[in-house]
Amino acid sequence: xxxxxxxxxxxxxxxxxxxxxxxxxxxxxxxxxxxxxxxxxxxxxxxxxxxxxxxxxxxxxxxxxxxxxxxxxxxxxxxxxxxxxxxxxxxxxxxxxxxxxxxxxxxxxxxxxxxxxxxxxxxxxxxxxxxxxxxxxxxxxxxxxxxxxxxxxxxxxxxxxxxxxxxxxxxxxxxxxxxxxxxxxxxxxxxxxxxxxxxxxxxxxxxxxxxxxxxxxxxxxxxxxxxxxxxxxxxxxxxxxxxxxxxxxxxxxxxxxxxxxxxxxxxxxxxxxxxxxxxxxxxxxxxxxxxxxxxxxxxxxxxxxxxxxxxxxxxxxxxxxxxxxxxxxxxxxxxxxxxxxxxxxxxxxx
Numbered sequence: 001x002x003x004x005x006x007x008x009x010x011x012x013x014x015x016x017x018x019x020x021x022x023x024x025x026x027x028x029x030x031x032x033x034x035x036x037x038x039x040x041x042x043x044x045x046x047x048x049x050x051x052x053x054x055x056x057x058x059x060x061x062x063x064x065x066x067x068x069x070x071x072x073x074x075x076x077x078x079x080x081x082x083x084x085x086x087x088x089x090x091x092x093x094x095x096x097x098x099x100x101x102x103x104x105x106x107x108x109x110x111x112x113x114x115x116x117x118x119x120x121x122x123x124x125x126x127x128x129x130x131x132x133x134x135x136x137x138x139x140x141x142x143x144x145x146x147x148x149x150x151x152x153x154x155x156x157x158x159x160x161x162x163x164x165x166x167x168x169x170x171x172x173x174x175x176x177x178x179x180x181x182x183x184x185x186x187x188x189x190x191x192x193x194x195x196x197x198x199x200x201x202x203x204x205x206x207x208x209x210x211x212x213x214x215x216x217x218x219x220x221x222x223x224x225x226x227x228x229x230x231x232x233x234x235x236x237x238x239x240x241x242x243x244x245x246x247x248x249x250x251x252x253x254x255x256x257x258x259x260x261x262x263x264x265x266x267x268x269x270x271x272x273x274x275x276x277x278x279x280x281x282x283x284x285x286x287x288x289x290x291x292x293x294x295x296x297x298x299x300x301x302x303x304x305x306x307x308x309x310x311x312x313x314x315x316x317x318x319x320x321x322x323x324x325x326x327x328x329x330x331x332x333x334x335x336x337x338x339x340x341x342x343x344x345x346x347x348x349x350x
Contacts, residue, residue: 001287001323004038005031005312006074006190006216006296008050009058012239012303017051021058023305028062030309031069031299034316038070040104040216040296043077045113047246048239056089063097070100074187074216074296075169077108078131079124080117083151084158087138091162104187104214105135106169112248121250123150129178132168136182139164167214176200180208190216190298191263193270194289201291212294215286218271219297221314225274232273235303236264272297272319279315280322 009024011017028039041058044050052058055073062071071093076086086105093101107128114121123131130148137144141163145155170176170186179186186204188197197215204211222228240260249255272279287293299311 001283002037002294003283003320003323004036004040004070004072004294004296006040006042006298007052007300008042008044008298009052010239010243010300010303011048011051012235013242015303019305020051023308024052024058025062025065026305027299027308027312028069028071029065030312031316032066034312035320036069036312036316038072038102038296040072040074040102042074044246045080045111045116046248047243049243049246056086056093059093059101060096063093063100068100070102071097072102072167073104074214075104075106075167077113078105078128078135079108080113080119083131083135084138087135087158090139090164090166091158091160094162094164095160103139103164103166104169105132105166106187107175109247110250110253112250114250124250128175132178132182135166139166170200173203176204177207180204183208183211185211186213188213188215188292190218190267190271193266194286197286197290197292213292214294214296215290215292216296216298217283217286218267218273218301219279219299219315219319220273220301220311221276221279221319223275225278228274228278229268231307232268232301233264236267236301237261239303240264273301276314276318276322279319283319283323 007024007027009020011020031039039062041052041055042050043053043055045053055076059071059073090101090103108124110121110124114124127150130150134146134151138158139162141161143155143157146153165184167185167187168175168179170179171189176186186200188200201213220228220232222231237260240263244258247255272282283295297315300308302308302311
């Protein structure tokens with residue numbers, strides 16, 4: 001089993017965005033020290049839910065501060081940027097990291113970002129397959145050109161060239177089908193439970209064979225499970241209430257509703273939130289039910305930076321050994337070659 005951390009650079013009340021970004025780099029350094037395999041960074045714009053607008057930039061800083069841990073984007077949003085520009089960034093990070101970088105991409109959502117960056121709702125509504133295929137061409141190591149609805153240009157060659165296969169965030173059947181047709185691993189979010197993850201993996205396998213998929217999960221360890229749950233239920237609503245309000249639609253469509261209290265309750269019941277033993281059992285159960293062997297753990301739920309670092313250290317010292325003792329088989333970097341509960345809807349489409 002491969003275990004990483006997942007950082008959204010969450011802004012809790014009273015926190016400074018610059019300090020949060022510095023803290024995210026410190027968290028990645030701490031994750032390497034704690035024995036995690038990789039660290040994945042989210043992209044958000046114009047909101048306190050996450051204050052990192054460029055996960056590639058943050059990954060570049062972290063690459064210079066670490067020596068072993070893998071770095072990935074979870075995800076870079078294709079609907080608001082040019083896929084060739086993203087391919088250039090990924091190729092640079094691949095070379096500068098000595099092969100430690102993994103690219104995660106997603107469709108994103110119908111948010112105001114599309115207006116600000118000038119890509120428009122059309123790129124979100126129907127442009128993702130074209131953008132993904134162009135990204136794959138750019139990262140094939142061969143010359144490429146484009147002649148589509150959204151991209152058209154003569155043949156060029158990526159410099160520096162790199163051969164990378166991204167993982168694709170999948171929050172809709174259409175995107176999961178697209179990933180399966182392209183033979184790309186799925187990244188499944190923390191907003192869905194084991195049954196939905198297992199269904200997605202099963203549907204993918206029926207069309208695209210077996211791939212090393214990745215699943216995000218909330219992880220918070222304390223001396224007891226009730227204590228860990230209390231800590232997150234006390235802290236997370238103050239982040240989620242204003243954070244989720246930052247998802248502003250690009251047009252007149254209504255913003256998705258979310259019961260924050262119910263969502264936090266869902267997250268603490270489904271994911272590894274509890275004692276070290278409970279966390280290890282929960283991850284083992286999810287792996288058994290879904291067949292997924294690569295997990296990235298959201299570790300920022302307590303809000304306070306020192307508690308986040310403590311959480312990373314305790315997960316590394318007290319949970320990872322329990323997992324590896326019961327599941328000794330080692331897996332390579334999944335993206336280098338690349339209790340049943342109903343779940344709330346995802347905050348973004350993909």
